[in-house]
Amino acid sequence: MSLITTLARMEAVREGRAQPLTTVRHRHLSPRPLAFVPLTTAGEAGAPLGALVGTDRDAPRLLIVAQPRDRDLRFAFLAELAEEIQPYLDSYADEVDLEERKETDPETGKKVPVQVELCADAPQLLVPSTAGVAFVRLLGRSMRFRRTAEQDPETPFPAPARVPLLGRWLTHYGERSRVPGSCLLLSLTELLSRHWATGQSNLEDQHLGSLLAWIDPPEGAPGAEAALRAESERDGDGLLRCPPAGPSTDPAFDNKLLAPAMSRYDAARTEASQGVAGGAARLRLAETELRGLIASQLRPTWDALWHGVDLLRSLPEGARVADRWKRDRWSYTGHRDRVRAGEPPQPKLDDAVTAAQKLAARETAQAQLDAHEALDDPLVMAGRRLAGEAFAGEVTDVEMAWSDAKVPRPRPLVTIRTEDRPHLAERVKLHRVTADGRAQSGEFAGLADLDGADGADEADGDHGADVVEGPGDTDGLGDTDALSHAHGPGRALVVRLTGGMGRGKEPEPGTVPEKGDLVCWTLFEHAPRGGPELPDVESTPWTHGGPPDAAAPAQGPQPDPMTEEDHL
Amino acid sequence: MDARALAALAANPGCRRRALLDGAGVDKGALAQALGAPANFGQSQFAHQRGNSFEARVKADGGADLVRLLHERLRDGSEPSGPGAVATPDLTASGPQGRTARTALALREATEAGRWALLDHPMVSLDVAGSSAFLEPDAVVVHPDGSWTVIEIKSFPMVDGSADPAKVGAAARQSAVYTLALERVASMIGEPDEDGGGTTDPAGAAETAGKAARGPVRARVRHQVLLVCPKDFSNLPTAELVDVRKQLAVTRRQLDRLTRIEEIAAALPEGTTFDLRLTDDGRIPTRPVGELTAAVDAVDAAYAPECLSTCELAAHCRIRSRAAGRVEALGRGVRGELGGLTTVDAVLTAAMNGPADGAPTGDPAVDALRRAAALRAEALAARPEAVACR
Numbered sequence: 028m029s030l031i032t033t034l035a036r037m038e039a040v041r042e043g044r045a046q047p048l049t050t051v052r053h054r055h056l057s058p059r060p061l062a063f064v065p066l067t068t069a070g071e072a073g074a075p076l077g078a079l080v081g082t083d084r085d086a087p088r089l090l091i092v093a094q095p096r097d098r099d100l101r102f103a104f105l106a107e108l109a110e111e112i113q114p115y116l117d118s119y120a121d122e123v124d125l126e127e128r129k130e131t132d133p134e135t136g137k138k139v140p141v142q143v144e145l146c147a148d149a150p151q152l153l154v155p156s157t158a159g160v161a162f163v164r165l166l167g168r169s170m171r172f173r174r175t176a177e178q179d180p181e182t183p184f185p186a187p188a189r190v191p192l193l194g195r196w197l198t199h200y201g202e203r204s205r206v207p208g209s210c211l212l213l214s215l216t217e218l219l220s221r222h223w224a225t226g227q228s229n230l231e232d233q234h235l236g237s238l239l240a241w242i243d244p245p246e247g248a249p250g251a252e253a254a255l256r257a258e259s260e261r262d263g264d265g266l267l268r269c270p271p272a273g274p275s276t277d278p279a280f281d282n283k284l285l286a287p288a289m290s291r292y293d294a295a296r297t298e299a300s301q302g303v304a305g306g307a308a309r310l311r312l313a314e315t316e317l318r319g320l321i322a323s324q325l326r327p328t329w330d331a332l333w334h335g336v337d338l339l340r341s342l343p344e345g346a347r348v349a350d351r352w353k354r355d356r357w358s359y360t361g362h363r364d365r366v367r368a369g370e371p372p373q374p375k376l377d378d379a380v381t382a383a384q385k386l387a388a389r390e391t392a393q394a395q396l397d398a399h400e401a402l403d404d405p406l407v408m409a410g411r412r413l414a415g416e417a418f419a420g421e422v423t424d425v426e427m428a429w430s431d432a433k434v435p436r437p438r439p440l441v442t443i444r445t446e447d448r449p450h451l452a453e454r455v456k457l458h459r460v461t462a463d464g465r466a467q468s469g470e471f472a473g474l475a476d477l478d479g480a481d482g483a484d485e486a487d488g489d490h491g492a493d494v495v496e497g498p499g500d501t502d503g504l505g506d507t508d509a510l511s512h513a514h515g516p517g518r519a520l521v522v523r524l525t526g527g528m529g530r531g532k533e534p535e536p537g538t539v540p541e542k543g544d545l546v547c548w549t550l551f552e553h554a555p556r557g558g559p560e561l562p563d564v565e566s567t568p569w570t571h572g573g574p575p576d577a578a579a580p581a582q583g584p585q586p587d588p589m590t591e592e593d594h595l
Numbered sequence: 596m597d598a599r600a601l602a603a604l605a606a607n608p609g610c611r612r613r614a615l616l617d618g619a620g621v622d623k624g625a626l627a628q629a630l631g632a633p634a635n636f637g638q639s640q641f642a643h644q645r646g647n648s649f650e651a652r653v654k655a656d657g658g659a660d661l662v663r664l665l666h667e668r669l670r671d672g673s674e675p676s677g678p679g680a681v682a683t684p685d686l687t688a689s690g691p692q693g694r695t696a697r698t699a700l701a702l703r704e705a706t707e708a709g710r711w712a713l714l715d716h717p718m719v720s721l722d723v724a725g726s727s728a729f730l731e732p733d734a735v736v737v738h739p740d741g742s743w744t745v746i747e748i749k750s751f752p753m754v755d756g757s758a759d760p761a762k763v764g765a766a767a768r769q770s771a772v773y774t775l776a777l778e779r780v781a782s783m784i785g786e787p788d789e790d791g792g793g794t795t796d797p798a799g800a801a802e803t804a805g806k807a808a809r810g811p812v813r814a815r816v817r818h819q820v821l822l823v824c825p826k827d828f829s830n831l832p833t834a835e836l837v838d839v840r841k842q843l844a845v846t847r848r849q850l851d852r853l854t855r856i857e858e859i860a861a862a863l864p865e866g867t868t869f870d871l872r873l874t875d876d877g878r879i880p881t882r883p884v885g886e887l888t889a890a891v892d893a894v895d896a897a898y899a900p901e902c903l904s905t906c907e908l909a910a911h912c913r914i915r916s917r918a919a920g921r922v923e924a925l926g927r928g929v930r931g932e933l934g935g936l937t938t939v940d941a942v943l944t945a946a947m948n949g950p951a952d953g954a955p956t957g958d959p960a961v962d963a964l965r966r967a968a969a970l971r972a973e974a975l976a977a978r979p980e981a982v983a984c985r
Contacts, residue, residue: 034971227925
């Protein structure tokens with residue numbers, strides 16, 4: 028946690044409510060997201076207990092598994108889930124934009140522009156917590172290798188038709204959620220804690236109810252008190268008033284209500300199957316009771332989720348969020364194409380090459396996200412300035428100069444007065460965005476004296492004599508002792524502009540800042556690129572398994588073995 | 596005190612409150628309840644049933660399955676155990692001391708016998724801060740070469756060969772406590788021979804086995820434990836060896852660091868008691884809440900948010916820590932950048948009330964805080980439309 032975040036948390040403690048960490052919203056929120064609030068059975072991997080799902084906050088669909096140990100009931104649940112989610116996912120597949128992309132022509136070997144489809148928008152899944160994201164991945168894993176009767180008539184326990192397909196989509200969404208800044212699958216706790224600092228620790232922020240209590244405390248209650256109530260207040264029966272956001276349930280609920288209701292259901296089911304009079308009616312009654320119980324645990328989380336969405340929508344969207352969302356649209360379109368092309372489900376484990384590619388892509392995405400957020404948001408930039416990765420200030424002097432090349436290029440020297448303490452060294456590359464949104468590069472040229480005219484003279488002299496005289500000046504930079512001695516808080520830094528001024532000998536108008544302008548330079552790149560390209564598949568090094576063996580039969584992933592009793 | 600509690604104690608060795616209460620065998624859950632800050636702990640009966648049925652399944656057929664799994668993972672090229680080759684000594688005895696003694700005896704016999712043996716729910720003891728804690732591992736397997744492996748059976752799944760890292764970490768810490776306790780038993784059983792310390796080559800093992808009839812054998816505890824979990828979404832067991840050397844070293848060091856309970860107790864005011872008995876009508880506690888609170892507060896706690904998942908008393912400690920405005924309540928790492936400032940008030944005062952000229956104070960933590968506060972205020976003031984976060 029950076030110092031500026033720590034400070035925000037302490038302000039939240041003092042104020043009794045969460046404090047903003049950002050001034051804009053840094054994640055895309057779909058106008059029509061699909062909310063998914065799952066519950067799982069304690070101690071069981073991938074045995075769902077129930078879920079609320081839907082795009083309409085007032086009319087979620089409730090799905091339950093009355094007896095999670097029963098495979099047929101679980102399959103029925105998954106089929107219903109697919110019925111609800113799959114049409115939503117598909118509804119974005121057909122509205123496409125055409126984008127131009129360069130592709131290598133197989134005949135000529137040249138790069139030629141081709142038209143490719145890009146979905147105009149993409150479906151977005153919202154879950155309450157990070158545990159929910161993990162559950163989506165787990166569900167995806169448990170479903171995508173199932174076989175339907177159509178795929179394999181021999182399969183002993185055929186899955187309903189859409190289940191394997193939904194498994195592949197959930198896997199894709201789960202995998203995409205690991206890319207920093209991606210927005211196909213988001214958890215509310217992550218979203219909210221990115222935008223607000225509460226007066227509690229990160230660990231406690233994982234509880235959606237308590238996080239919301241800090242951000243939007245009920246009238247007259249300080250955040251800490253409201254959060255504590257959300258976390259642990261119990262009613263007369265010892266049940267939590269604000270049930271956990273799942274997917275795991277409150278053990279007290281399991282033991283006191285759920286287990287007895289399930290036994291009643293089991294008993295009624297046995298009776299009904301034996302044809303005892305009134306058994307069917309009792310079965311319906313028991314199922315209705317279970318539905319009510321599970322809904323009572325899900326509904327508060329469902330409402331909290333949408334409450335969080337409302338809070339987030341009250342923030343204006345950051346300027347670069349749409350750019351990043353476009354990558355999510357590409358990701359969605361890509362998976363749509365893979366499904367349409369009939370490719371097999373994602374493998375259980377990535378091979379070394381795919382893993383390396385994914386890792387590299389995530390690193391690039393992280394660097395890009397960090398840069399985007401700082402540029403979109405002065406509050407995030409403040410954190411980078413405090414960390415010495417950027418500085419902002421007023422231009423106090425601009426002096427024209429040119430490079431020594433045969434065709435001289437403009438290299439104006441701009442003096443900026445700032446109180447920031449960037450980690451600068453000689454000729455460190457600097458970046459900024461001009462007023463009209465274009466990128467400009469520069470390099471650090473040295474320190475100037477702060478005392479008005481003298482300073483300008485010295486900068487003059489510096490440059491006039493020798494451009495490379497900078498080093499002497501910059502030796503002590505970054506060393507606070509040397510910097511803070513006489514001048515008080517402010518310093519004057521000289522930046523030599525090296526780009527973004529057009530092609531001519533004279534810089535284009537508006538590209539060089541003027542005296543009195545406020546500018547912000549960063550030490551990090553604004554559009555970071557990834558590392559060097561990975562080798563082709565054919566030249567995979569032995570460290571990564573070597574080139575693929577063409578002779579080896581392409582082996583599709585095997586479905587999981589089914590045991591007679593499956594779970595338990 | 597069980598291994599989970601010990602592992603948690605070892606994770607926060609500076610907490611005198613926990614050391615004292617655990618050492619004295621106080622029911623922290625009941626104490627927290629009496630203090631009005633009960634912990635949100637509890638186990639669902641579904642998880643409990645699942646855990647029990649999985650463990651029973653793994654241990655069915657006399658441990659042959661378990662030994663087969665262990666042998667597969669070892670990949671040491673040794674002969675697999677034949678049918679009926681696994682001894683399962685009877686460990687029943689009365690009382691924890693009796694069971695501990697029975698376990699030690701069984702371990703000694705099994706080690707000398709030079710064949711596979713499975714000890715189902717043995718009991719070992721460990722000296723913690725001056726008092727004995729009795730621990731019950733799920734199982735311990737004795738190898739033919741006289742070495743022992745701790746078996747930990749968990750009901751969380753291993754999907755495609757990997758499991759939840761947090762849960763694996765907890766299991767490893769717990770197993771390390773068992774390993775530590777077993778090492779004590781091993782040192783009591785087998786005095787190492789004069790000619791060679793801890794050889795593990797097959798020849799040495801064979802020699803040891805050969806000597807079994809004549810003299811004391813060398814028993815040793817392997818530093819890899821076998822974690823047994825359900826495979827993927829089935830109830831078939833799968834297993835992985837988990838190296839616990841690091842957890843073992845940490846636990847050993849932390850347990851040594853634990854202040855001896857007598858010292859903590861000596862510093863308490865005379866007559867301090869955590870008596871939770873109820874009066875005869877079974878409703879009203881003997882001690883009023885105020886008195887209990889004072890008793891608990893007489894021992895220092897080292898609260899951090901991590902405590903919430905491991906200590907029953909954490910909710911109470913959190914209330915006290917927050918009331919005192921301690922910065923650790925926001926996370927253990929927070930202290931790092933704050934120098935000598937230990938309370939939220941002190942930090943906010945330092946950040947907001949700087950001298951007008953912004954001259955450095957000489958305290959780098961205070962200077963950095965002022966800068967952070969100024970930058971934050973500047974950025975917030977520049978918001979186009981101050982967005983109300985309500």
